[in-house]
Amino acid sequence: MTDRQALYEGKAKIIYTSSAEDELILHFKDDASAFDGEKVEQLARKGEVNNAFNAFVMEYLQSEGVPTHFIRRLDARESLVRRLDMIPVECVLRNRAAGSLTKRLGIEEGRVLEPPILEFFLKNDALHDPMINTSHIRTFGWASAEEVEAMRRWTVRVNTLLKALFAKADLILVDFKLEFGRYQGELYLGDEFSPDGCRLWDAHSLEKMDKDRFRRNLGGVVEAYLEVAQRLGVPL
Ligand code: ADP
Numbered sequence: 001m002t003d004r005q006a007l008y009e010g011k012a013k014i015i016y017t018s019s020a021e022d023e024l025i026l027h028f029k030d031d032a033s034a035f036d037g038e039k040v041e042q043l044a045r046k047g048e049v050n051n052a053f054n055a056f057v058m059e060y061l062q063s064e065g066v067p068t069h070f071i072r073r074l075d076a077r078e079s080l081v082r083r084l085d086m087i088p089v090e091c092v093l094r095n096r097a098a099g100s101l102t103k104r105l106g107i108e109e110g111r112v113l114e115p116p117i118l119e120f121f122l123k124n125d126a127l128h129d130p131m132i133n134t135s136h137i138r139t140f141g142w143a144s145a146e147e148v149e150a151m152r153r154w155t156v157r158v159n160t161l162l163k164a165l166f167a168k169a170d171l172i173l174v175d176f177k178l179e180f181g182r183y184q185g186e187l188y189l190g191d192e193f194s195p196d197g198c199r200l201w202d203a204h205s206l207e208k209m210d211k212d213r214f215r216r217n218l219g220g221v222v223e224a225y226l227e228v229a230q231r232l233g234v235p236l
């Protein structure tokens with residue numbers, strides 16, 4: 001690829017243009033970041049592990065009827081996706097209490113949330129991704145009422161699919177974050193699904209196997225991602 005241009009460099013990925021106008025290349029970096037980019041480190045192999053992990057999950061979701069931006073993996077670190085008009089809202093689904101929920105509401109970590117909790121956050125680092133509700137989304141025009149309903153439905157569907165997929169690998173899907181966007185008038189799942197944007201605990205020891213290892217300086221971050229990938233059968 002000689003004709004490509006970097007469009008945007010985020011915390012985890014670089015987005016390049018592709019030869020097709022309606023497609024983009026996601027380049028997964030080795031950078032790990034937390035606390036709105038306050039803590040950043042390079043973790044060897046993280047980019048390729050997340051690229052492979054994301055490809056595996058996106059292909060699985062697509063095979064189950066979830067509309068995703070994913071087209072194909074290009075090489076170890078890069079994947080081709082449909083270019084979406086991104087909705088600046090992060091959809092978070094929680095099966096167990098962890099992270100900001102425990103702090104905000106004083107709920108003990110690990111408590112089973114039944115039914116699961118769905119939250120929306122504005123994707124804005126400068127404002128520290130504040131929590132918002134459907135009323136904010138509508139009034140400020142971040143998404144239509146139909147899009148909010150579709151994001152809600154697809155997030156719940158992804159939870160049903162992935163909870164079962166991870167359970168087979170002896171992993172608890174504690175929570176996860178999704179980003180959606182528009183393509184030719186339809187809503188698509190975008191961005192990535194990797195241990196950077198979800199919490200996964202070993203089903204027996206409850207050991208953390210996700211980015212909390214990085215946030216909490218537990219060590220063995222990429223090793224845990226590799227273990228999760230191996231249990232799921234992600235080719236690496
Ligand atoms: P950030 O630090 O902003 O989260 P990342 O490093 O995760 O950035 O890079 C991904 C960026 O690209 C995000 O802003 C994300 O919303 C956006 N993005 C993800 N998938 C697509 C897509 N298919 N089309 C356009 N933009 C996308």
Ligand code: MG
Pocket residue numbers: 010011012
């Ligand atoms: Mg991101």
